[in-house]
Structures are given as C-alpha cells and as structure tokens.
Amino acid sequence: MAEMMYWQAVQRAHDEELERDANVIILGEDVGLVGGTYKATSGLLDKYGAERVIDTPISENSFTGLGIGAAFMGVRPIIEIMSVNFAWLAMDQIMNNAAKVHYMSGGQLRVPAVFRIPGGTAHQLGAQHSARMEKVFMGVAGLRVVTPSTPKQAYGLLKSAVRSDDPVVIHEHENMYQFKGEVPDEEYLHPLEGSEVVREGTDVTLFGYNLSVHWCLQAADILSEEQRIEAQVVDLYSLSPLDREGIHKAVANTHNAVIVEEAEPVCGVGAEVMAIINEEAFFELDSAPIRVSAANVPMPFARNLELAALPDAKKIVAAVMAQRAAR
Amino acid sequence: MSRVAAFEIEYVQYMDESGQALADLPNWATEVESLEHAYKWMLLTRLFDAKAVALQRTGQMGTYASCLGQEAIGAAIGLAMHPNDVFVPSYRETGAQLIRGSRMRDILMFWGGDERGSNPPIANQDFPVAIPIASQCLHAVGVATAFKYRKQNRIALCAIGDGATSQGDFYEAINLAGVWKLPVVFLVSNNQWAISVPRAAQSASQTLAQKAIAAGIDGVQVDGNDYIAMRDTLDQAIEKARSGNGATIIEALTYRLSDHTTADDASRYRSAEEVEVYKQKDPLLRLERHMRVAMGWDEGKQQSLKEQCQQQIEEEIQAYLTAEAAPPTEMFDYLYESLPKVYLKQRQQLFDEWQQHLGAREETVDTDVKESDHV
Numbered sequence: 001m002a003e004m005m006y007w008q009a010v011q012r013a014h015d016e017e018l019e020r021d022a023n024v025i026i027l028g029e030d031v032g033l034v035g036g037t038y039k040a041t042s043g044l045l046d047k048y049g050a051e052r053v054i055d056t057p058i059s060e061n062s063f064t065g066l067g068i069g070a071a072f073m074g075v076r077p078i079i080e081i082m083s084v085n086f087a088w089l090a091m092d093q094i095m096n097n098a099a100k101v102h103y104m105s106g107g108q109l110r111v112p113a114v115f116r117i118p119g120g121t122a123h124q125l126g127a128q129h130s131a132r133m134e135k136v137f138m139g140v141a142g143l144r145v146v147t148p149s150t151p152k153q154a155y156g157l158l159k160s161a162v163r164s165d166d167p168v169v170i171h172e173h174e175n176m177y178q179f180k181g182e183v184p185d186e187e188y189l190h191p192l193e194g195s196e197v198v199r200e201g202t203d204v205t206l207f208g209y210n211l212s213v214h215w216c217l218q219a220a221d222i223l224s225e226e227q228r229i230e231a232q233v234v235d236l237y238s239l240s241p242l243d244r245e246g247i248h249k250a251v252a253n254t255h256n257a258v259i260v261e262e263a264e265p266v267c268g269v270g271a272e273v274m275a276i277i278n279e280e281a282f283f284e285l286d287s288a289p290i291r292v293s294a295a296n297v298p299m300p301f302a303r304n305l306e307l308a309a310l311p312d313a314k315k316i317v318a319a320v321m322a323q324r325a326a327r
Numbered sequence: 328m329s330r331v332a333a334f335e336i337e338y339v340q341y342m343d344e345s346g347q348a349l350a351d352l353p354n355w356a357t358e359v360e361s362l363e364h365a366y367k368w369m370l371l372t373r374l375f376d377a378k379a380v381a382l383q384r385t386g387q388m389g390t391y392a393s394c395l396g397q398e399a400i401g402a403a404i405g406l407a408m409h410p411n412d413v414f415v416p417s418y419r420e421t422g423a424q425l426i427r428g429s430r431m432r433d434i435l436m437f438w439g440g441d442e443r444g445s446n447p448p449i450a451n452q453d454f455p456v457a458i459p460i461a462s463q464c465l466h467a468v469g470v471a472t473a474f475k476y477r478k479q480n481r482i483a484l485c486a487i488g489d490g491a492t493s494q495g496d497f498y499e500a501i502n503l504a505g506v507w508k509l510p511v512v513f514l515v516s517n518n519q520w521a522i523s524v525p526r527a528a529q530s531a532s533q534t535l536a537q538k539a540i541a542a543g544i545d546g547v548q549v550d551g552n553d554y555i556a557m558r559d560t561l562d563q564a565i566e567k568a569r570s571g572n573g574a575t576i577i578e579a580l581t582y583r584l585s586d587h588t589t590a591d592d593a594s595r596y597r598s599a600e601e602v603e604v605y606k607q608k609d610p611l612l613r614l615e616r617h618m619r620v621a622m623g624w625d626e627g628k629q630q631s632l633k634e635q636c637q638q639q640i641e642e643e644i645q646a647y648l649t650a651e652a653a654p655p656t657e658m659f660d661y662l663y664e665s666l667p668k669v670y671l672k673q674r675q676q677l678f679d680e681w682q683q684h685l686g687a688r689e690e691t692v693d694t695d696v697k698e699s700d701h702v
Contacts, residue, residue, distance in 0.1 A: 051476055057506060061465070061495065061496065061499055062499035066465050069470045069471075070473040071469070072452070073474075102663075105454075105661075106446030108445070109454065142663070165664035241668070241670070
C-alpha cells in the first residue's frame with residue numbers, strides 16, 4: 001500500500017487502462033499538453049500520443065457527443081468534462097443519447113464511455129461554477145453514477161468504469177484532488193455497485209458520499225468524544241443504482257438515519273435515500289430520518305455565505321442531537 | 328484592402344425534369360442494370376411508404392414520417408455506401424435503410440411502437456433512427472474518429488434535414504470533422520420545410536452547402552431528385568472521405584411531398600400550388616422517363632416491377648401484423664450490461680404479474696368456450 005493523492009490515483013488508473021487496452025482513449029479540454037486541470041491526465045500525452053490523449057476544441061457537447069459515437073464502435077473513451085458546471089452544455093448527449101441508445105437499439109449499440117466530471121463547491125467560484133449535479137445524473141435510468149470519496153476508490157472505480165459496457169458518470173470533487181490515502185500497489189477494481197461502512201457505530205447512521213463522507217467522519221468523532229454517541233458512517237459511493245440492501249442493513253443496525261449531501265435537498269440524494277428507508281426499513285426506525293443538505297439557493301459567492309450554505313460536521317452533530325431530542 | 332478568402336458552391340444536376348440528360352453522364356449511369364437497380368429500390372420505397380401511411384391511417388401503426396418525393400436520396404445513400412460503412416440516419420431515409428438490410432417489417436415495427444424494429448437482423452453497425460434533431464451528427468464524427476484511430480478504411484454517413492443545420496450539434500460536428508479531417512459525409516436533405524418552418528426562415532445562408540466553408544470542409548449542392556446527380560456526388564464524397572481527404576456537406580435539394588409525419592397536416596401552412604410545382608420534379612418520374620428514352624424501359628417492365636414490389640410489401644406487412652408482442656419484462660433487458668440488483672426485484676415482480684395475467688386470460692378464454700358450447 002502506498003499513500004498517494006487523489007489526483008495521482010486517477011492518473012494511475014488512466015495510465016494502467018491506456019496501457020492495457022488500445023480501445024481506451026481520453027477526450028477533453030486541456031487533457032493533453034497541460035495534463036488536465038487537476039493533473040489527472042498528466043504525462044499521458046507523452047506516453048500514449050495525441051491519437052489517444054486528445055485535446056479537443058472547447059465545446060463540451062462536441063467531444064461528449066463524439067465520444068459517445070466512438071463508443072458505439074467499441075472505443076472506450078474517458079471523457080473529462082473540466083467542471084460539472086459545463087456538463088449542462090452536454091446534457092442532451094449524456095441523458096438523451098448515452099443513457100438511452102443501448103436500450104433503444106435492443107442492446108445493439110453499447111456506450112462503454114466514462115464521463116469523469118469534477119464538481120462540488122470548491123472555494124468561492126460562484127453560482128455558475130459550484131454546481132452539484134449528482135442528483136441530476138442519478139435520476140436518469142441507463143447511466144451509472146459513482147462518486148469516489150478516497151484515492152483508493154478514485155483509482156478502483158475509474159478502472160471498473162472503463163471496463164464496464166455501460167455509460168458511467170464519475171462525480172469527482174474539485175476540492176478533493178489533494179486528499180491523501182492508501183491505494184493498493186497491485187491492480188484493484190472497485191465494484192460499481194454497493195456501499196461501504198467506513199466507521200462502525202450503533203447509535204445512528206450517517207449516510208454520505210464523496211466529500212460529505214469526510215464531514216460525516218468528523219461529525220462521528222465529535223459525537224463520540226463529546227456526546228458518547230457512536231455513529232456508523234456509510235459511504236454511498238454508488239449513487240445509481242443506490243444500495244437498497246446496504247441502506248436497509250445500516251438502518252436496521254442503528255435505527256436512526258441522517259443523510260448528508262453537499263447539494264440542495266430538492267429531489268436529491270437525501271430525498272432518495274429517505275424514500276428507500278421508508279420503503280425498506282420504516283419499522284426499524286426509532287426516529288424520523290433527517291437530511292443535512294446545502295441551502296436551496298444558487299451557491300453564494302461570498303465566503304461567509306458560501307460556508308453558511310454548505311453542510312459541515314457541526315451541522316451534522318446538531319442534526320443528530322435534534323433527532324435524539326425529538327424522539 | 329485585399330481579399331483573404333473566397334469560395335463558391337457547385338451545383339450538380341445531370342437530368343432535367345423530363346429525364347433529358349443535361350451533360351455527359353458518368354459511365355456507370357449509362358449501364359442499364361445500374362439505373363434499373365436504383366429504380367427498383369426507389370419504386371419499392373415509394374409503394375412501401377404509401378402502405379405505411381395507410382397502416383397508420385387505419386390504426387394499425389403509429390406515427391410515420393413519409394419519404395414521398397425523396398426516394399432518390401435514400402436509394403443513392405444505400406447504393407453508394409459499402410456494407411461495412413456506418414449509416415447514421417434521421418427518420419426519412421427509409422430507402423437507404425431497406426437497401427442496407429432492414430426489412431420492411433423492421434421499419435413498420437419501429438414506427439408501430441415496437442423497439443425491436445430498431446434491432447434488425449443486419450450484420451452492419453448502422454445506427455437506429457435519431458429522433459432528436461442533429462444529435463446524431465456528433466455520433467457520426469465519433470464513428471469517423473473510431474475509424475481513423477483504428478486506421479480502418481471505412482466512412483460514416485450522417486443524414487439530416489434542412490432544419491437540423493440550425494442546431495449546434497450540426498455546427499459542432501462539422502467543426503470537428505474539419506479540424507480532425509474525419510472520414511464522414513453529411514447529407515442534408517433540404518426538403519424545404521422543417522415541419523411548418525420554411526427553408527428561408529431557417530437560415531439566411533444562400534445555400535446550406537456553404538456552411539461547410541466555415542468548418543474548412545467541402546460543400547456541394549445537388550439536385551436531390553436527380554438520382555444520377557445524387558449518386559455521383561455521393562460516390563465522390565465517400566471516396567474522398569475514404570481516401571483520407573476529409574469530410575463533405577452535400578446539400579440535396581428536394582421537396583417533402585407529404586406531411587411532416589402522419590401527425591401533421593401540411594395544408595395548414597403551404598399552398599397546393601407549391602406542392603404541384605414540385606410534383607413535376609418527382610425523382611421517380613424523372614428516372615423512369617430517362618430510362619424509357621435512353622434504355623428501352625417500357626410499360627410492361629414497369630408493371631411487372633410494380634407487381635413484384637407489391638407482393639413483397641404484402642408479405643412484409645403480414646409479418647409485421649402477426650409478430651408476437653415482446654414480453655413486458657423486456658423493458659429491463661437492455662438497460663445495463665447486466666441488470667443491477669435493485670432492478671432484479673422489479674423485473675421479477677413484473678414477470679409474476681404478467682404470468683398471473685396470462686393465467687387469468689386463459690381462464691377467461693375457457694369460460695368463453697364453455698358459454699359458446701351452451702349456445
């Protein structure tokens with residue numbers, strides 16, 4: 001096990017998959033000469049050439065649609081959309097084409113494409129650069145949506161996504177590329193479905209994904225130290241499909257659920273997980289589930305407002321305490 | 328001041344409306360078999376098209392987009408492409424689909440609301456009909472990118488209408504085709520109407536072919552109702568793409584003699600006089616007249632071909648009408664490479680309900696039989 005940064009883990013996965021399979025290519029803005037805005041493709045142009053690590057014209061819809069067309073022919077494009085905010089420009093191609101053509105052609109045309117899309121709220125980038133679109137993607141049948149919270153997941157999920165014949169959206173986070181973590185030295189493929197218990201606990205389950213897993217872990221430490229409450233933390237690395245069984249199991253374990261999402265609450269991860277709890281584990285509950293979400297506003301530009309609009313460990317602790325007080 | 332760029336757009340036409348040759352014909356077009364073969368497909372397309380409309384009108388099929396008046400384009404596409412090229416169609420190239428291996432029953436199934444029609448038993452990698460306008464242009468450049476990357480000697484042919492040239496996806500695709508010199512041909516069937524929006528309201532551009540200029544690729548305008556011109560222009564563009572010399576936009580001037588689809592009524596927005604003018608430019612009439620004068624085509628041959636086509640169409644319609652419905656569980660079958668766990672339960676539930684329903688239906692049938700026994 002070597003410790004590496006999140007971006008290095010993504011870079012390594014790219015490198016290994018390009019090496020392994022000549023069908024794999026990378027498409028996107030500044031992925032070649034510059035090596036990617038977040039360095040995730042650094043060094044790959046030199047190693048694999050401009051035919052495989054392709055700097056495209058600045059047009060998200062263009063290279064997304066082109067990648068989908070190439071994928072129909074069995075090419076396995078890894079499409080980097082520099083920021084999820086720009087993915088709005090390519091949504092017809094992702095939602096109406098990548099997600100549906102396999103279905104509509106009776107399995108004739110597969111779309112083995114990967115859409116790597118950094119998103120989340122970084123640091124004062126304003127409303128049009130702070131979109132959290134995971135809830136949009138997970139609402140589209142035919143797509144898989146995964147979102148790594150650690151370098152190990154970032155490495156293993158990308159490798160599995162490349163090998164999947166389904167279109168896979170990988171929701172990364174602009175603020176997480178410097179995160180460090182252990183990544184196996186040997187090749188590792190992370191399952192595209194499921195969830196992972198990342199902290200054991202018996203009093204309450206905190207559900208998180210991507211960056212919010214880390215807020216949950218911080219909150220769990222505070223709860224343990226200050227309140228003697230032991231929180232279980234579940235990492236929902238697969239947002240589509242969501243792990244119904246895993247969610248049920250966790251709720252049956254602690255009987256209390258708090259869902260933490262970086263996005264606005266409306267029609268989001270929290271709403272969906274809560275619906276699953278209702279459908280699968282209602283009679284396991286000792287208290288009403290709670291969501292800790294971003295404020296339902298465009299992300300403010302001012303730092304103090306931005307922080308106020310986002311969830312954090314303190315807000316999660318407060319939610320857990322409020323949940324206990326109400327039961 | 329000096330001029331930094333200049334361009335012109337060629338117009339290709341070989342036959343006038345009476346089928347008279349306007350110029351020396353290409354060699355292939357002087358061979359009887361070539362033209363008779365094309366004419367056979369054009370006539371089959373026309374007769375099939377009329378039957379498809381009739382099926383919709385009698386409630387036996389869903390909405391259908393007729394290709395009446397545009398048969399020369401479909402035939403030229405189908406006959407100019409190699410089998411292992413990839414056709415990326417819109418919804419009005421029925422003739423090309425037939426030539427490339429779709430059966431008439433597949434096409435009827437598709438328009439009849441059965442998605443198995445999009446999965447005909449063909450060996451090539453042609454795409455299903457793209458319903459969103461112009462989204463397939465980017466897929467075509469993606470296909471061409473795959474061919475170029477693998478150094479394959481294949482081309483992609485993307486068919487769109489005049490309305491599609493207003494879409495961003497079209498401009499984006501021709502831009503990529505130019506900048507990466509891709510083996511792709513864009514065939515724009517300019518049939519003058521995008522539902523109710525006339526060509527003049529679609530773009531201020533004098534021709535649609537000239538949109539190629541800004542993308543650094545070739546553009547040419549052709550009489551789309553002149554099979555010889557259509558085929559010759561396509562042959563050249565395909566050969567150019569195949570030999571690594573880049574993409575072409577072909578603007579085929581034609582006219583949609585029918586409504587946009589069976590859900591449309593074109594008389595609301597265009598005059599009968601206008602339609603009458605274009606009926607004189609009919610692609611079948613023109614080729615038939617040419618063959619009569621130049622190749623001894625006669626009424627006997629015409630009649631026997633027509634009967635042959637009609638018989639074929641009837642057989643296919645029967646196959647369509649008697650096809651067994653797909654099991655409802657098929658709605659899950661092509662969603663993912665393998666079905667995620669969460670769907671398995673839903674699929675099983677649907678399967679059980681379906682079996683119950685079948686059981687209940689059998690009971691009803693039994694009862695009916697008993698009742699009729701009493702009678």
